Amino acid sequence: MLNVYGVPLSPFVRKVHWALAHKGIEYNAIPTMPGDSSPEFRAISPLGKIPVLQDGDFSVPDSSIILRYLESKYPETPLYPQDPELAAQVCWLEEYADTNLVQACAVFFRERLINPKMMNKPTDEDAIADAQNNLIPPLLDYLESVVQEEGYFIGDALSVADLGITSAFVNAQYGGYSVDASTHPRLAAYLARAMQSPLVKDQLAKEEQMLKSFG
Amino acid sequence: MLNVYGVPLSPFVRKVHWALAHKGIEYNAIPTMPGDSSPEFRAISPLGKIPVLQDGDFSVPDSSIILRYLESKYPETPLYPQDPELAAQVCWLEEYADTNLVQACAVFFRERLINPKMMNKPTDEDAIADAQNNLIPPLLDYLESVVQEEGYFIGDALSVADLGITSAFVNAQYGGYSVDASTHPRLAAYLARAMQSPLVKDQLAKEEQMLKSFG
CATH class of the missing domain: 1.20.1050.10 (Glutathione S-transferase Yfyf (Class Pi); Chain A, domain 2)
Incomplete structure (x- = not known):
């Protein structure tokens, strides 16, 4: 299952939660504050920012890039117009x-x-x-x-x-x-x-x- | 022909020049400093930032968004992997x-x-x-x-x-x-x-x- 690192009071983390809900994709929300210094988190978030999405062995930070990734990996109920x-x-x-x-x-x-x-x-x-x-x-x-x-x-x-x-x-x-x-x-x-x-x-x-x- | 507003000493404007050159698309470079206050420029750049791309009646700011737009409008010699x-x-x-x-x-x-x-x-x-x-x-x-x-x-x-x-x-x-x-x-x-x-x-x-x- 997908993991989303962050806290949803962050407007950027909330965007990712919404995108996943809109696409009907289940996920684990893993509470993580921005700047979290654990080596596990820093390994997947080079700037220490939230959100980070983890999809199996793959992970990527940045809400806009996460949304784009979700769109290409899970294209149903799109969030980007074709035009x-x-x-x-x-x-x-x-x-x-x-x-x-x-x-x-x-x-x-x-x-x-x-x-x-x-x-x-x-x-x-x-x-x-x-x-x-x-x-x-x-x-x-x-x-x-x-x-x-x-x-x-x-x-x-x-x-x-x-x-x-x-x-x-x-x-x-x-x-x-x-x-x-x-x-x-x-x-x-x-x-x-x-x-x-x-x-x-x-x-x-x-x-x-x-x-x-x-x- | 496409117009690119900005000065290429901006790293963001330079990205757009490179993308257009890579795709073999001709364009006019229109020298514009960030924060330019002319009403014509502010109408196409709500935050006064460079670069802005103008393609006919359409215009859009932000180098990353411009590159993505160029990719979908002019998909030859791509700049994004398929995976x-x-x-x-x-x-x-x-x-x-x-x-x-x-x-x-x-x-x-x-x-x-x-x-x-x-x-x-x-x-x-x-x-x-x-x-x-x-x-x-x-x-x-x-x-x-x-x-x-x-x-x-x-x-x-x-x-x-x-x-x-x-x-x-x-x-x-x-x-x-x-x-x-x-x-x-x-x-x-x-x-x-x-x-x-x-x-x-x-x-x-x-x-x-x-x-x-x-x-």
Whole structure:
């Protein structure tokens, strides 16, 4: 059976869990924190990052590369469009989510959840204000200009764009942030649809258990 | 004809030039600095990054996504192996090159070329020493453990792993850095082979023109 190293509160690990659930592939989730220094983990994750996928003797790090590997090894219920241009667009949106969007969303997650509830550190309200006023708005404007009015983020099927974007916003949501429907109505409506999908609801129910342990 | 926005001294832009040359596709190179604020460029590069590929009405940023797009649109002389595991490995090596390796190599490029010769800023010898002593060694150790003794970096054909790794080391080389064959003999031998390939030599001859203008 496949092994997924990581913790699903990482937006990158969550993408892999979703992809496997979408494709109906069973797997073991092996709780591993980023930077884990065990030789076993470092042997399969040269940079110490999560997630890492292990498939028999083979292993590979990096959520985007894992998703692509799963697609070629397990092509049923695809996560990439056939059309080269649409495929490039969904990969670009995944990359956009995995970099700038994840970084901005992580501020809320860290300052409203991890630091005060796990690390006994006070919330940095300046960091929150900076994310709210400076980091997030241009990202929302761009996503609002791309997202479809109905259905998936783009295209006519679930894709890696949906996984990346929704996963980033889950972390923001854990930090009490939500997109304002009065300024970004299409994006807010998309996220409301995404959060109600069975794939997302099942995953979040599993994560709730872990979050409860933070008190 | 295709347009490639960027400057080839960027290791990411260089990857795209090489991929197009390898596939025998003609293109226009449109000199554009990262962060270029023209509305035309920002419309096709939401984060202001280079390279961006324009193919008719379609455009997409990010070198890795551009290479993947070129592969599906122009599949001849492939840059990705067919085997899912080997394909994931070359993509992982490309990612490793594009992140940690590029960052370490960039120190030499910036401190020995860009700052003293273009920006009239003194070389930060502490930054050079840190790169030399701390950043680079673990990266070389990892690459040494993976690279083949002969031929391409891995596998039996040129792949995106070769493009990413070689391109990163070109920037280090511009900054006077070279891999020590006494500590990392396989990697040093690989880079010597790669730098002698017609693809790399042709590209570097074009870049020489630009470098000469720095004096």
